[in-house]
Amino acid sequence: MFGKTKNRIDSILVNTFSQKSKFKKAFHTLMESLKDNSTNREFFVLYSQMENKSFDSYKDAEDYLNESIKTLKSKKNKVNLKRINGSIKKYSSYIGKQSNRLYESMDTLIFNENVLDIEKRIEAKKLILKNLQTKKSKPISENKVPTSLLINLSTKNFNQKYENLTENDKVKFKTLMNKDMGKLEKEINGLVEEVSEKLDKLISESTDSKLLNKLEETKKKIQDTKKNKVSFYKIKELNKTL
Numbered sequence: 001m002f003g004k005t006k007n008r009i010d011s012i013l014v015n016t017f018s019q020k021s022k023f024k025k026a027f028h029t030l031m032e033s034l035k036d037n038s039t040n041r042e043f044f045v046l047y048s049q050m051e052n053k054s055f056d057s058y059k060d061a062e063d064y065l066n067e068s069i070k071t072l073k074s075k076k077n078k079v080n081l082k083r084i085n086g087s088i089k090k091y092s093s094y095i096g097k098q099s100n101r102l103y104e105s106m107d108t109l110i111f112n113e114n115v116l117d118i119e120k121r122i123e124a125k126k127l128i129l130k131n132l133q134t135k136k137s138k139p140i141s142e143n144k145v146p147t148s149l150l151i152n153l154s155t156k157n158f159n160q161k162y163e164n165l166t167e168n169d170k171v172k173f174k175t176l177m178n179k180d181m182g183k184l185e186k187e188i189n190g191l192v193e194e195v196s197e198k199l200d201k202l203i204s205e206s207t208d209s210k211l212l213n214k215l216e217e218t219k220k221k222i223q224d225t226k227k228n229k230v231s232f233y234k235i236k237e238l239n240k241t242l
Contacts, residue, residue, distance in 0.1 A: 002043045002103075002107060002111075003047065005084060012091045039078040040079060042071075050102065055132050069110060101127060108124040192223060195235055
């Protein structure tokens, strides 16, 4: 079922992130393996959104869940994981042992229609609805991985990885925090321009409407960002991944 595959992808990307070259290679290999099957991509995106979205009302959360499950159930027979699972095997040493209960619950609602498992489906729905009504804090790592490339890591796992910075990265961060804002503004302007040019290149090469929207959204977010030390650090890290 798809949840286990999605969890393994997340695990590989989280655990290779500190090794920039390894992360880039793993990322492109895994995403390339998803490209040839539009249903796989849709499952990947919706499972991620189910984890990261938040609604104020129970009704809104339930409506969103019901429509998502309805959509995915209608396409489940088109899921083909042979290629992506082959790519995952190449990075098996980076796969953690932790499971993802939300992904497992999604699998239960989509793939398990056994009449003997009705209680399991009820519990699965409760778990997902609880998550959809939980306020999500904005991750500090928001722009460390380009949203233009359609990656949605587990916020919780990714932030844990961010908090475990190497001593070298901690020194870099402290140095940044001590920088003079006057000098930093000039650096931010140059950095925003550089990243915008890279995104413009990706936009000109993109033929996928969803990807195009993500790219344009990312560019706008960067250009509208407040000029402070934290945003500088985020954009600088994003620039390394483009």
